[in-house]
Amino acid sequence: MDKKQRSKKQKSTEAPRHIFQLLWAVITNSFVTGFIQGRIYTGSLKNLCVPGLNCYSCPGALGSCPIGSLQSLISSRNYKFTFYVSGFLIFIGAVFGRFVCGWLCPFGLVQDLLHKIPFPKKLRTFRGDKILRKLKYVILLVFVIILPMVIVDITGQGDPWFCKYICPAGMLQGGLPLTLLNEGLRDTIGFLYAWKFVILAITVILSIIIYRPFCKYICPLGAIYSFFNKISVFTLRCDKEKCVECGKCGKVCKMNVDPKEAPNHSECIRCGLCEKNCPTGAISCNWKTGSNKNSENIKPENNDEY
Amino acid sequence: MKNKTPNKYGIAAAVVGVLMMIFGIYRGEAEAVLAKAVRICLECIGIG
Structure with a gap:
């Protein structure tokens, strides 16, 4: 493309x-x-x-x-x-x-x-x-x-x-x-x-x-x-099982966040661009969180994207 | 991916927020907000 x-x-x-x-x-x-x-x-x-x-x-x-x-x-x-x-x-x-x-x-x-x-x-x-x-x-x-x-x-x-x-x-x-x-x-x-x-x-x-x-x-x-992005009820998730590490989500993010590494980073404005551009549907915005070890929704310290 | 319940910390914070709002309304803060908001804020628009 x-x-x-x-x-x-x-x-x-x-x-x-x-x-x-x-x-x-x-x-x-x-x-x-x-x-x-x-x-x-x-x-x-x-x-x-x-x-x-x-x-x-x-x-x-x-x-x-x-x-x-x-x-x-x-x-x-x-x-x-x-x-x-x-x-x-x-x-x-x-x-x-x-x-x-x-x-x-x-x-x-x-x-x-x-x-x-x-x-x-x-x-x-x-x-x-x-x-x-x-x-x-x-x-x-x-x-x-x-x-x-x-x-x-x-x-x-x-x-x-x-x-x-x-x-x-x-x-x-x-x-x-x-x-x-x-x-x-x-x-x-x-x-x-x-x-x-x-x-x-x-x-x-x-x-x-x-x-x-x-x-x-x-x-x-x-x-x-x-301050609330990490705990908010409306949240962004990245399913590590579905993620193919293509890096598309980080490339399209205009706030320079890497949703794969830190989906609920304090700079994420939940625009949903990463979700829409994810080829495998690994990223989702919803009202639920998970305890599944394969899905990451709290990992802000690893994001050095910007 | 297993979806569980909404974030419990988020819900707890939301409840705290609602309780604070109720207490603030009880203290008359909503009227104070209204009193400020119904007059043109000269500082906001760069006049004074």
């Missing part, structure tokens, strides 16, 4: 996931009036968080962003720890793991689509890639937890540091549409807006060259869910 045919096959196997991602993004951002009037939804559904990175200041957003909510509560004077949002993240992580990144995150979809734009030299990996992947854990600890909790004003209120200085999803989903539609907001833009616009522009350009750079290196939500 030549390169063109291979890419065509890969494209066709990804279509159902992209349709699912798109449907989920549309359902969770279906407050059409917000897009028409330049305002946001203010109904009670916003009590609930959505599993993916979805800015609650997107005009269409029906739910709350879990990272925004987490920062908002731990930076408030009333709560310094949030059982509600932490419990939500633990629940979603324990059930789905990073399936959320692959299937339920609107910003993941944006990056997936951007990576389809042709570019002369797409980067699969590079020197420093492995170290850079740890950056998202630093961002989670410093910008999402420590700074909002510790740096507070005289009333005891902190800032949502990640949302304010880093998150490009907020700019894309909230900043751009609201300033385009709302003249009052447009008049107030300044340096911070320019800063966040530059971050978004860099993310867009990098997404064309590298597969999901934000998810790999920056996203604190992906970092949280990655």
